[in-house]
Amino acid sequence: MNAGRNGLGRPGEVVATWVRRGGALACALGLALGAAGAWAQGAAAAPAERLALGLIVKLKDTQVNSVVRLPASVRPSDTAQAQRLRMAAATNRKRVGFLVQKPTAYGAHVIHQGHYTTVAEAEAEAAKLRQDPDVEWVVVNRMERAAATGVQFGITTTAGNAAYLTHKWLQRRADVGLGVAGFRDAWDRLNNASKPGSIPSPLDLSPVVVAVLDTGKLTHPDLDARTPFGFGYDFVSEVQFAQDGNGLDPDPTDPGDYLVSDYSSTCTAHDSSWHGTSVMSMLTPLADDPATLMGPGALSMLPPSVAKVLPVRIGGTCGALVSDIIEGMLWAAGVDYQGSPGINQAPARVINLSFGGQGNCQNTDPKSGDALYRQTIATLRTKGTLVVSSAGNGDSSDTARGYVGPTRPASCPGVMAVTALRYDGSKATYANTVDGTRSSAGYFGLAVAGGDSISASSAESLNLLSDRGPRGAVGVALEGDICDNLGRCYVSMGTSFAAPQVAAVAALVLSVAPTLTVDQLVSVLLETATPHPAPSASSCNLAAQTVGNCTCTTAACGSGVLDADAALDRAIRDHASSGTFSSPSLYASYFVPQRLQSAGKSGGGGGGATDDLSLLALMASVLGLTWWRWRSEAQARAMRTVRTVRIRGDRLKGGKR
Ligand SMILES: [Ca+2]
Ligand SMILES: [Ca+2]
Numbered sequence: 001m002n003a004g005r006n007g008l009g010r011p012g013e014v015v016a017t018w019v020r021r022g023g024a025l026a027c028a029l030g031l032a033l034g035a036a037g038a039w040a041q042g043a044a045a046a047p048a049e050r051l052a053l054g055l056i057v058k059l060k061d062t063q064v065n066s067v068v069r070l071p072a073s074v075r076p077s078d079t080a081q082a083q084r085l086r087m088a089a090a091t092n093r094k095r096v097g098f099l100v101q102k103p104t105a106y107g108a109h110v111i112h113q114g115h116y117t118t119v120a121e122a123e124a125e126a127a128k129l130r131q132d133p134d135v136e137w138v139v140v141n142r143m144e145r146a147a148a149t150g151v152q153f154g155i156t157t158t159a160g161n162a163a164y165l166t167h168k169w170l171q172r173r174a175d176v177g178l179g180v181a182g183f184r185d186a187w188d189r190l191n192n193a194s195k196p197g198s199i200p201s202p203l204d205l206s207p208v209v210v211a212v213l214d215t216g217k218l219t220h221p222d223l224d225a226r227t228p229f230g231f232g233y234d235f236v237s238e239v240q241f242a243q244d245g246n247g248l249d250p251d252p253t254d255p256g257d258y259l260v261s262d263y264s265s266t267c268t269a270h271d272s273s274w275h276g277t278s279v280m281s282m283l284t285p286l287a288d289d290p291a292t293l294m295g296p297g298a299l300s301m302l303p304p305s306v307a308k309v310l311p312v313r314i315g316g317t318c319g320a321l322v323s324d325i326i327e328g329m330l331w332a333a334g335v336d337y338q339g340s341p342g343i344n345q346a347p348a349r350v351i352n353l354s355f356g357g358q359g360n361c362q363n364t365d366p367k368s369g370d371a372l373y374r375q376t377i378a379t380l381r382t383k384g385t386l387v388v389s390s391a392g393n394g395d396s397s398d399t400a401r402g403y404v405g406p407t408r409p410a411s412c413p414g415v416m417a418v419t420a421l422r423y424d425g426s427k428a429t430y431a432n433t434v435d436g437t438r439s440s441a442g443y444f445g446l447a448v449a450g451g452d453s454i455s456a457s458s459a460e461s462l463n464l465l466s467d468r469g470p471r472g473a474v475g476v477a478l479e480g481d482i483c484d485n486l487g488r489c490y491v492s493m494g495t496s497f498a499a500p501q502v503a504a505v506a507a508l509v510l511s512v513a514p515t516l517t518v519d520q521l522v523s524v525l526l527e528t529a530t531p532h533p534a535p536s537a538s539s540c541n542l543a544a545q546t547v548g549n550c551t552c553t554t555a556a557c558g559s560g561v562l563d564a565d566a567a568l569d570r571a572i573r574d575h576a577s578s579g580t581f582s583s584p585s586l587y588a589s590y591f592v593p594q595r596l597q598s599a600g601k602s603g604g605g606g607g608g609a610t611d612d613l614s615l616l617a618l619m620a621s622v623l624g625l626t627w628w629r630w631r632s633e634a635q636a637r638a639m640r641t642v643r644t645v646r647i648r649g650d651r652l653k654g655g656k657r
Helices: 080-093 119-130 159-165 183-191 275-281 322-332 369-382 495-512 518-527 564-575 586-590 611-643
Strands: 008-021 024-033 051-059 100-103 109-112 135-146 149-154 203-205 208-214 307-313 350-353 386-390 416-421 444-449 488-493 594-596
Touching: 051 080, 051 119, 080 100, 080 109, 119 135, 135 322, 135 369, 183 564, 203 495, 208 275, 208 322, 208 495, 275 307, 275 495, 307 322, 322 350, 322 369, 350 495, 369 386, 386 495, 386 518, 416 495, 444 495, 444 518, 495 518, 495 564, 518 564
Parallel strands: 008 149, 208 307, 208 350, 350 386, 386 416, 416 444
Antiparallel strands: 008 024, 051 109, 051 135, 100 109, 149 488, 203 594
16 A cells, blocks of 8 residues: 555566766666556555644734734744743643744744654644644644656667657657647747747747745756756755755755655655656756757746746655745745745746645635645735646555545645646546636646556556657656666656646746736636547546546546647737836846747757847856855854754653653
């Protein structure tokens, strides 16, 4: 039953073990791990075994009430010392022990004992504390999980570059199937290669930032161009699971989320996932020659000077805490909050979150955990930021078939929830459903290819990445680096990798139509989605929960299949801004607005309108980044001195553990 989470124990297949060598990734010998796709974890796991790290507690405020409904930036009206004393008093009264207290958004504090418990144990503590007259609300600080699965698949090393050349799944649907987004068609449109007259000339491209809230990033040329030094932040707050030797810090580098020995039944020994880098690689060129090749995501057709990826590290060993996710979301969108390391100077218009946990996010009680997500997402919408989140990869009791409904926060109102398809447009076996009928849930649903492994055929198992051919198996991980010296390369599949494709198209749309609101942006994506095709698989039956590989319906796979070209076309026709780009925003120095000329424009990935301007902007960027990094580090140092307050255990009479 647990094979879907760490892959240990089921023989017969091989999964890549990743190590870092000299700053680059290398794919070391695989371990005998679980069934195909069983290396990582389903996003929704066993209810009884989910982990939590303490509680998020908001004390009552004499000045303001119902704080969940107030802005994220609200601070308690009394002093930090008063908050500490009141927290100690309340927890003493209710016999709830804690060792660490630190401020977080919404005027609340995270308290915990320095080690994980089960969610059930934390809920019991929360229930006690909620009875205290000085407590406004208590939310269990659950740990959410990445929505990826991984397999290793042998190809010859020399197939690497050739595989890029035939990387059809990111090209035209006619070559692959109706499950793919058709990025090549969008690329052609943007470059007028095959659709003359379809875009105005010149076409202004505005800067756009896509934040990837995940396990952090690794260095790779394709990625580094879009994640300049000083870009991003690390919100993994607990040192013991951060693996980088500290809590919050300005460096979002992924130190690995490996675990040497079992921590719990749901967090057993595993190799590093490099999940964040894999997700980010869906946004990046992944190509040696940007003039002829494109990466999987629409971002690869925008020059790096226009479209940036903001790495926001929220996931460490065993997953990502809700409190860290909430803080990461707020920070990424440029929202201030209690405990923030400073306001993000490069706010993201799109946030990709390929993490999730159980919950339909429909609890409207302002004191519930759902409310934290709902309020945060609503706040982000007011900033013009769309949250795109993976629907998750099935339930732990049935990893092979997905389950009905997306995980949280994909299930939250206002979120673009993305499920995964096979190349032919049928729902991927493992993928959770998303409801595109908008009947009640309030989230938006879309689908796009995310890989599958339903067939014993290795070719079929990697259809997303290989275009149904084993020699094309170069995937979402990074080119070259992903193959070991035996020619085995690493690929992943999952709703984790469907979501960033939607995020990329959202960014593409915003780059030509920067004034769109979140609702308008969502409308462009949903209305241009292709109706679900009808491949041979039987229809998804939500009532019977037979939602393995099945023919999509709107109720099972969202409004349709993401169509990159149609979305771009709609954005240009209906929304493209005219005139020269002018940026009043603080982060303008990171970017160079681009103006694409219609005729003879070559390459979508690297061409700049004016190299001189690019150079000047680069110099400005470096100066700005240096200052920003210095300031971030100074703020982080300052925050570290005040963030964590340790209360001696012997003062906590009657603590639970
Ligand atoms: Ca850290
Ligand atoms: Ca770090």
